Amino acid sequence: TAVKQAFKHPSGSEYLGVAVGPDGLLYCSDKRGQVTILNRQGQVIRSFKVKSGGSLFGIALNRTGNVIVSDIDNDYISIYTAGGKFVRQFGGKGKDQGQLSNPCGVAVNKEGHIFVVECEGHCVSVFTEEGTFLYRFGHKGKAEGEFNYPRYILITPDDLVYV
Secondary structure, eight states, X not given: OXXXXXXXXXXXXXXXXXXXXXXXXXXXXXXXXXXXEEOTTSOEEEXXXXXXXXXXXXXXXXXXXXXXXXXXXXXXXXXXXXXXXXXXEEEOBSSSTTOBSSEEEXXXXXXXXXXXXXXXXXXXXXXXXXXXXXXXXXXXXXXXXXXXXXXXXXXXXXXXXXX
């Protein structure tokens, strides 16, 4: 919300996700399938369109500075260099291990594992940096350890996971 209020998207679209790079730049995802990198004053440094062209929700950076985005329209996680070069993609619609159901928030822990919040799956799936499925936790409900259309995730420096 702070990014939305502070910085206006050049096309009039909305930023749906934001991540802060080690250089202090803001990496923003939008519903037009674009990643925009802004400086602290909100000026566009560069931008790139993702391969799938779907709506991007979550965005995170991994240990090497690559940009990880969730495509909620096509149920994929895509990884790009900070310069916009495609690295890899994984996921795909479904409920089996490694498949995704409306991926929203993404985060990366200290080990480089990618945590993906599945809004319609009511869970979090965890992958290696290469996109190999590791495990999934949570299911639909309102009790502890259960989710009801989760959207966002945060991993603290000491690897605590908040959904």
